[in-house]
Amino acid sequence: MFTGTTASMPRIQTPRLGGTTGASASRRASRSINADAVAIETDAVTGATAYVVADGVGDHLLGARAARTVAAAAARSAAADGARAGILAAQEELLREVPEPSADSVLVVAVLPAADQPDGPCEVAWVGDCRAYRWNGRVLHQITTDHTVAELYRTRGLASTPRMDHLVTTSARTVRPDAIGYAATGSSTGRLLLSTDGVHKPLGIAAVKAILAQGDAAPTIANTLVDAALLAGGRDNATALVVDLPFRPGGTHGG
Template sequence: MHRLTSSPVWATATARGPRSVNADATAAYTDPSTGEVVFALADGVGDEQSAARAAQVAVATAVQVPASQGPAAALAAAQRAVRAEPAGDCVLVVATPVDGGYRVGWVGDVRAYAWDGDSLRQLTRDHTLAQYFRDRGQVPTPRMEHLVTTSVRTARPEEFGHAVAVGPAGLLLTSDGVHKVLTRAAMAELLRVPSNSAHALVDAVLAAGGHDNATALMADLAPALPDLTTTPLPTVTPA
């Protein structure tokens, strides 16, 4: 359990699903001198160990960047670390609590949602070919949903997504193995049940027959809501 002054409680859950490798990764780090927290969730591109390594390196690097520098700095640091690897790529979302809300940065199709105890509000916008065509009034093909237009290895700084959630809220980070199986309404329904959190979402994905890795990280800034049981996060040191 993590409950520092002005810091959220968080929980994570992940499942490999039918894939050969679990290429999703999560990390969180609390600065002992400031109490500031950084959260990160990455989804490796592909079903290989190099994809899993890229995701692990990305989140481990991102959460070590001081929250005061902001998510863009965390994304840039993760990019340098992934580019130093011989192979592998991933998509990444980073979030830092600030002023009762969150600052979020991302590349690719991982997502962040604000949770008010009843409903979810999507903070990110997918960097996919499908979203690119939707934004231009065209109907994408189903395959385009899985083609990302930015990634940690390839994105230019001006392509980093950024958003702010204002006001007290919970935070949900998901890989596409969660939000492409469960609708936002279905996720909210699961989260309304006391003690349900990231684990409930991943369990629901498995029950629905998801075909991808599924990972969720749930953080809560509202002390009136039930505590979340925390799954220990692995410590990864970039090579």
């Protein structure tokens, strides 16, 4: 497992887990602290690997503590019991360990199957506006749907304001089990991206796709995404976790 947030230059983590390589990068931008967190854990029994990116709510130490708490708890539980279980474990841990109501976080969890299960699905669960994308070499698919007021308005055919894109409707502290976002996708070759809104909102999907399509290694891609978000005017903490998925003979090769 690892967690990593940095105030300026990122620390890059590149664990090799069953042939899968993951690397993260993070910048503080104009915030006073970096309240993002990253965690990865492989379960010794299931062989599954959980990847988590969390974004603490607010520009204060309680937000940073909440993000670190939920990222670690979600990775540990999701690797053993699945992505939804990771979100529920994160909520339980946050309520127990950081009871202050202002300590909260949003997060996204992706669980990849063990290396000896090439046809197993990739599970993704989330609350808030952290995202998961899959790039299969041709198409960039946004797996998650933001839990924001703006997205709620759009689904109802109503006009939204830019501010609504930053108002989340679920969080680790408040989410009900039936409101947890969930999706399953084939465990194909390509790249998986988990990001905080400080990356994907300044960039947009076309820029994210162009960067993921580059042939550079995961650490370089993670850094490029974060740097590009800040150059595009991003002011929020920006964190990207890039996972290069190995070729799995007999596996699914779709997006």
